[in-house]
Amino acid sequence: MSEMEILTISNLQKRFGEKQVLRGLNLSVPEHSVFGFVGRNGAGKTTAMKAVLGLLRTDGGEIRVAGEKVLYGQTATNRYIGYLPDVPEFYSFMTAHEYLKLCGESLGMNRHAIDQRSTQLLSLVGLSAEKHRIKGYSRGMKQRLGIAQALLARPKLLICDEPTSALDPIGRKDILDILLAVKDETTVLFSTHILSDVERICTDVALLHNGQIAMQGSVDLLKRTRRPEAFTVEMTDHHAAVHLANAFCDARPTEQDTLVFSGGEMQMFAVLDFIQRNKLSIRRIERSEASLESLFMEVLKK
Amino acid sequence: MSAFTAFFKKEVLENLRNGKLIILGILSFALGIMNPAIAKLTPWLLDLLSEQLAGSGMIVTDVPVNALTAWTQFFKNIPIALIVFVFLYSSTLTGEYETGTLVLILTKGLSRYQVLLAKFGTMLILWSSAYWLCFGITYAYTAYFWDNSIAVGRFSAAIHWWLFGVFVVALMILFSTLSKQYSGVLLGTGGSVLALYLLGFLPKIANYTPTALMHSTALLAGAESADDYRKTIVVTALISIACICTSIPVFNKKQL
Numbered sequence: 001m002s003e004m005e006i007l008t009i010s011n012l013q014k015r016f017g018e019k020q021v022l023r024g025l026n027l028s029v030p031e032h033s034v035f036g037f038v039g040r041n042g043a044g045k046t047t048a049m050k051a052v053l054g055l056l057r058t059d060g061g062e063i064r065v066a067g068e069k070v071l072y073g074q075t076a077t078n079r080y081i082g083y084l085p086d087v088p089e090f091y092s093f094m095t096a097h098e099y100l101k102l103c104g105e106s107l108g109m110n111r112h113a114i115d116q117r118s119t120q121l122l123s124l125v126g127l128s129a130e131k132h133r134i135k136g137y138s139r140g141m142k143q144r145l146g147i148a149q150a151l152l153a154r155p156k157l158l159i160c161d162e163p164t165s166a167l168d169p170i171g172r173k174d175i176l177d178i179l180l181a182v183k184d185e186t187t188v189l190f191s192t193h194i195l196s197d198v199e200r201i202c203t204d205v206a207l208l209h210n211g212q213i214a215m216q217g218s219v220d221l222l223k224r225t226r227r228p229e230a231f232t233v234e235m236t237d238h239h240a241a242v243h244l245a246n247a248f249c250d251a252r253p254t255e256q257d258t259l260v261f262s263g264g265e266m267q268m269f270a271v272l273d274f275i276q277r278n279k280l281s282i283r284r285i286e287r288s289e290a291s292l293e294s295l296f297m298e299v300l301k302k
Numbered sequence: 303m304s305a306f307t308a309f310f311k312k313e314v315l316e317n318l319r320n321g322k323l324i325i326l327g328i329l330s331f332a333l334g335i336m337n338p339a340i341a342k343l344t345p346w347l348l349d350l351l352s353e354q355l356a357g358s359g360m361i362v363t364d365v366p367v368n369a370l371t372a373w374t375q376f377f378k379n380i381p382i383a384l385i386v387f388v389f390l391y392s393s394t395l396t397g398e399y400e401t402g403t404l405v406l407i408l409t410k411g412l413s414r415y416q417v418l419l420a421k422f423g424t425m426l427i428l429w430s431s432a433y434w435l436c437f438g439i440t441y442a443y444t445a446y447f448w449d450n451s452i453a454v455g456r457f458s459a460a461i462h463w464w465l466f467g468v469f470v471v472a473l474m475i476l477f478s479t480l481s482k483q484y485s486g487v488l489l490g491t492g493g494s495v496l497a498l499y500l501l502g503f504l505p506k507i508a509n510y511t512p513t514a515l516m517h518s519t520a521l522l523a524g525a526e527s528a529d530d531y532r533k534t535i536v537v538t539a540l541i542s543i544a545c546i547c548t549s550i551p552v553f554n555k556k557q558l
Contacts, residue, residue, distance in 0.1 A: 053409055055558065073554055075411050083409045089402040091312065093319040105308030106410040149406065 006031045006080075006157050006187045007052065012061035014047055021047050023211035025061070029157070029204070034183050036198035036219075037191040038296070039208030045191035046086060048208070049161050053083055066156055079107075082150030082186070086161040088142055092135040096127050096145050099134060100152060107153045114152075121148040125178055140171030147178055151186070158182065160190035164197055176201050195292045207296055214299045222295060230288040231268050234258045236281040247274055257283075306416040309407070313424040322390050323428070329386055330432040333379050334439025341371035342447055369448040370522060373456050376440045377463065377518040383436060384467055387429060388474065392487040394421050395478035405558055415550045418475065422546060425471045433464050455521030458528035462515040465538055469512045470495065472542035479553040512538040 005028045012025040021044040029035045039045050050056040052063055054070050054077065063070040065077040090099050097118055104114030122128040125144035130137075137145065143163055150158055160179070164172040172194075179188050180201050192198060198205050198219070206216035215222070234257060235241040241257040248271060251259040261267060268287075275282060317323040345365050348355075352362040398404045408414065437460050444450055470491060477490030495513065502511040514534045520526040 055405065055409075057557070075408065075413070078409050079411060081409070083406070085402065085405060087402070088406065090406070091316065091403055093316055094312075098315070102308050102312050103407070103410050106305045106407055106412040108304055108411065146406075153410075 004031045005029060006066055007189065008064045009048070009052070010062050012048065012051060012063065013059040014044070014051065014056070015059055021211055022051075022058075022061075025208070025212060027206055027213055027216065029187060029189055031156070031187050032183070033187055033204045034179065034202045035187070035189045036202035036205040037189060037208065038193065038195065038198060038205060038292075039191070040193060043208045044211055045208055046161055049083075049159055049189075049191060052159065053078060053081065079153070080156045082153065082155035082158045084143070084146040084150045084158070084160040084163055086163075086165070088146035088149075090134045090142065090145065090149075093133060095133055096122060096130055096148070099145070100149060103149050103152050109153065117152055117154075118148075121151055124148070124151075124181065126174070138171075140167050140174065143167065143171070143175055144178065147175070147182075151182060155186055158186045158188045158190075160188070162191055162193075164192060164194060172197070195296065199292055205292065207299060209300055215295070219292070223292070229264045230260060230262050231271075232258060232260050232284075232286045232288065233271065233275075234283040234285075236283050240280040240282075243278065244271070244274065244280060260288075305410075305412045306420055309412060309417060309420040310423060313420055317424070317428065325390065326387070326428060326432045327435070329383055330436040331439060333376075333383055334436040335443060337375040337379060337440045338372040338443040338447060340375050341367050341444075344371065369444050369450050369453045372440065372444040372448070373453040373459075373522050374519065376437070377459065377516075377522075380433070380436065380463055381516075383432060384470060387432065387467070388470065388488065388491060391425055391428075391471075392474060392478070392491065393484045394425065394474075396482060396484045396487055399482055399558065402558075408558070414554050414556075418479070418546075418550055418553050421478075422471070422475050425474070426468065429467050429471055430464065433467060453522050454524035455518070455526070455528070458531075459518040459521040462521070462528075462531060462535070463518065465535065466512060466515040469515075469538050469542045472545040476545040476549045476552075479549040479556060509533050510537045512541060 007027070007029040009025055009027040012022050013020075014022040025044075025048060027037075027048075037045055037048075047056065051058050052065065052070060054072055054074055057072045066080045068077050068080075070077045091102070094102070100118040100121070101114055104118065109117070119128065122130075125148045127141065127144055127148065130141070134142070134145070143166075147158075147160070147163070150160070158179075163175050163179070167175065176197060179190065182188065202219050204216075204218050205222065207214045232254075233244070234255075235244065236257070238257055241253070241259060245251045245253060245259055248261065250262055250267075252262070254260050261271060268285075272285075274280075344367055348362050348365055355362055404417065408417070441450065441456075450456065473491045473494050474487060477487045477494075481487055481490060498511045499513045502508050502513045508514060509531075510533055512534065515531065515538060521528070521531075
């Protein structure tokens with residue numbers, strides 16, 4: 001059960017007129033992950049998500065949610081899903097409580113459960129003190145209410161379409177914190193083009209490019225296996241740094257007394273050996289961390 | 303069923319809060335008062351103008367006014383109420399398409415046909431309430447001045463006109479599923495009514511067009527009886543049902 005896939009997409013195709021947006025998209029989202037769905041604007045993230053919700057007719061491929069096939073126009077699989085669109089629109093004449101009540105009743109929940117869950121969720125998203133109608137809400141407040149309505153029925157999968165894109169830094173942090181807070185009770189799939197958001201909260205990530213998944217996997221694993229062949233050595237004094245730089249032609253000085261070596265493990269051992277033999281004093285030695293950004297840039301360039 | 307009730311309650315709350323209910327209420331009330339009032343004031347108005355009219359060669363004699371005059375006013379004014387109603391509610395679905403409010407509710411498991419039926423039900427109730435409120439006020443106020451019974455066909459004529467309104471509501475629902483825009487609903491509904499009205503000039507099918515339900519003069523005076531309109535009523539009811547039945551599959555396949 002631990003490694004069950006909550007969502008699998010295989011060979012998904014979609015074209016809008018002449019434009020082929022999705023060309024055989026394959027994606028699998030493991031349960032209890034926080035899954036970042038990354039791609040440039042217009043890459044087809046929203047299209048893919050709408051297809052998962054059965055809101056869009058696809059041209060081929062198969063989507064399964066919790067093992068059940070998704071059919072266009074049908075809502076059966078949506079009972080597993082909570083959905084937050086990129087710009088959520090609510091009935092502005094209602095209050096947050098009234099809106100959640102409408103959602104709960106549409107979901108067939110009983111009155112007591114609706115009351116309890118609404119109160120709990122509104123406090124989670126920080127709207128419990130808000131008594132005004134939705135008409136006066138800011139974008140961030142709407143996003144937060146959007147998360148609350150999506151989580152109302154305790155879905156197995158929470159899908160958020162660009163939840164942070166239109167927000168200021170504080171609003172973004174609020175949303176990310178909420179998403180982190182709910183990962184114990186649901187799987188979170190969110191699309192974004194902001195990589196720092198992914199690095200901040202995601203366990204898994206997929207990169208959508210040219211209508212296909214260019215790269216996907218656990219964030220840790222991707223960073224580890226795609227580690228660039230480089231390491232940094234910082235010396236305690238200038239003399240040692242010069243000494244070391246003279247010995248290795250690939251050493252590139254960056255900051256003061258700091259050298260960056262391009263090369264793998266063997267190169268590092270050679271450098272360490274030289275340092276030991278010459279009794280050079282080092283402050284630190286560090287293997288370079290791959291940032292998702294550099295990883296993605298590399299993939300996109302290919 | 304609870305999902306349908308929830309959406310229906312939302313529709314009612316929306317009408318209470320966006321002021322449309324108040325507009326309809328005021329309009330019905332005002333028209334209801336105006337119908338007999340205008341009838342009552344006609345002789346006085348003509349008297350006031352008589353000198354001017356005499357100057358242009360027209361002689362004003364005593365104009366007899368009675369309940370029939372008031373009821374004629376009712377059927378002259380009720381189209382205004384229907385037109386206002388069409389303008390107010392043509393956006394009932396297209397407004398939701400534009401803002402995207404339906405998407406969230408539909409992903410909650412509310413079926414599309416429930417949305418459609420809740421909208422239709424709300425509009426039906428609103429049209430009926432507004433219409434019969436106007437009718438009731440006209441009736442009571444006319445009874446205060448004259449004897450209603452000389453307008454023999456007042457009830458059948460009123461039921462016919464109400465049914466015509468129901469037919470227009472069904473058209474609005476159909477065009478709301480066919481079109482994405484407010485203007486599309488207005489044009490579709492208005493265009494259909496106009497087309498039927500023009501078709502009504504052909505003697506062979508005149509009795510089968512829903513627009514024939516708007517003819518009230520002969521009924522009021524008792525020159526025609528309700529039986530003469532049986533075919534029209536059946537045809538109108540059938541077309542209305544067909545409109546709703548067509549709109550459901552259209553709406554089910556609509557890309558939102």
